[in-house]
Amino acid sequence: MTFDDELKRSVKKVIVSERELKKAIKALGKKMTKDLEGEDLVVVGLLTGCIPFLPDLLKELKLKVLVNYIQASSYEGQESSGKVKIGGVLKESIVGKHVVLVDDIIDTGVTLKELSKYLYDNGAKKVTTCVLASKIGTRKVDFEADYKALEVPNEFVFGYGLDYDGYYRNLPYIAALKDELYK
Numbered sequence: 001m002t003f004d005d006e007l008k009r010s011v012k013k014v015i016v017s018e019r020e021l022k023k024a025i026k027a028l029g030k031k032m033t034k035d036l037e038g039e040d041l042v043v044v045g046l047l048t049g050c051i052p053f054l055p056d057l058l059k060e061l062k063l064k065v066l067v068n069y070i071q072a073s074s075y076e077g078q079e080s081s082g083k084v085k086i087g088g089v090l091k092e093s094i095v096g097k098h099v100v101l102v103d104d105i106i107d108t109g110v111t112l113k114e115l116s117k118y119l120y121d122n123g124a125k126k127v128t129t130c131v132l133a134s135k136i137g138t139r140k141v142d143f144e145a146d147y148k149a150l151e152v153p154n155e156f157v158f159g160y161g162l163d164y165d166g167y168y169r170n171l172p173y174i175a176a177l178k179d180e181l182y183k
């Protein structure tokens with residue numbers, strides 16, 4: 001089966017086009033540049049969902065920043081497991097710094113809440129959170145992302161960093177999964 005055939009089987013519709021993504025990320029970068037000027041910043045990307053959002057956002061930040069990564073996963077398949085497994089970040093680089101934590105999407109809020117706590121516990125002076133997409137009406141914990149490029153409806157979405165069972169992070173747009181595939 002070709003890649004196009006695979007896509008036809010999974011995509012219900014494109015919900016954010018490549019052009020809309022570029023525009024939203026540019027606008028977000030501009031706002032963050034204005035807000036975060038003068039801060040001692042470390043941008044920490046959550047692997048793997050922060051790619052390709054993080055590199056695109058970084059190019060729009062006209063700020064002096066360090067870049068670091070952390071690994072965490074809360075998802076198995078399409079349901080949030082409610083547990084977050086955290087892989088290490090270079091501790092020395094965040095002590096006393098303002099950390100900007102970057103992820104693909106906020107859904108229940110569990111991942112960003114846990115990771116923020118972890119970064120504070122490891123010496124961050126301040127933690128600011130930033131996501132490409134914010135799912136509407138799905139929070140299970142009291143937590144909101146400080147910055148979001150866009151909002152998406154409560155559907156399973158994939159592409160541009162968001163995976164469907166590990167695949168499709170490389171799509172240049174965000175698509176909604178066909179209802180019959182949504183478990």
Ligand code: IMP
Nearest residue numbers: 080106107108109110111156157162163
């Ligand atoms: P939360 O902890 O429920 O906020 O979930 C955050 C994580 O769940 C994100 O980092 C994503 O990896 C994943 N996630 C949530 N919703 C979706 C989706 O619609 N598509 C793909 N991944 C998702």
Ligand code: MG
Nearest residue numbers: 047048049104
């Ligand atoms: Mg993720």
